[in-house]
Amino acid sequence: MSKKVLIVYGTRYGATESASEEIAKVLSESGLDTTVINAGKEKVKDISVYDMVIIGSGMQMAKWTGGAENFLKKYIKELSQKKTAIFVSSAAKAMFEYDKNNEELEKIKKQYLEDKAAQYGLNPVSMVIFGGVWDFNKMSFIFRKTLSPVKIKIEEAGIKEVSPGCYDTRDWEIIRNWAKEMAGKV
């Protein structure tokens, strides 16, 4: 019987959703029985049947989504005994890479992943920061205004505009390779 993997993700603008679906596709292609759940829309009823649980979240103001956090809280005991992996979608990462700001890169790795794992007593087989999306069309007026200096910086960094006002810093090859690596760890 195939091994079972659960991917639970939290998203505000959709970037973590499409990344999760891509990860699921690779896991399924590797012969794993894969379930994907949007934690903001659906309650997870039981995780006992899964051999591995992958938890992902988009970042906003250095915060995970409420849905992903609630899932971690609800299953804190079981997850600490289970094989887990965590990832986040972070559009800030590309800017720090552009600036070669290793100090900030280390800081977000700790803040977004290591501290989160420690907070919930997880011992993940892998923790990774993927790129994210800056979509100025989907932001509220206030966020669009606050983030206007970021837009200048994004353009300076040469990040491609995939459609007007939308900058995608995700590297699908990195996401797929990570998923393949996870398939080998289930």
Ligand SMILES: Cc1cc2nc3c(=O)[nH]c(=O)nc-3n(C[C@H](O)[C@H](O)[C@H](O)COP(=O)(O)O)c2cc1C
């Ligand atoms: C208001 C706002 C705040 C953000 N804050 C952060 C942040 O603190 N760190 C970060 O890496 N990315 C930040 N981002 C970028 C998001 O992480 C990026 O858009 C990501 O793809 C969101 O994932 P989601 O679409 O799954 O919610 C922010 C984006 C917005 C709109």
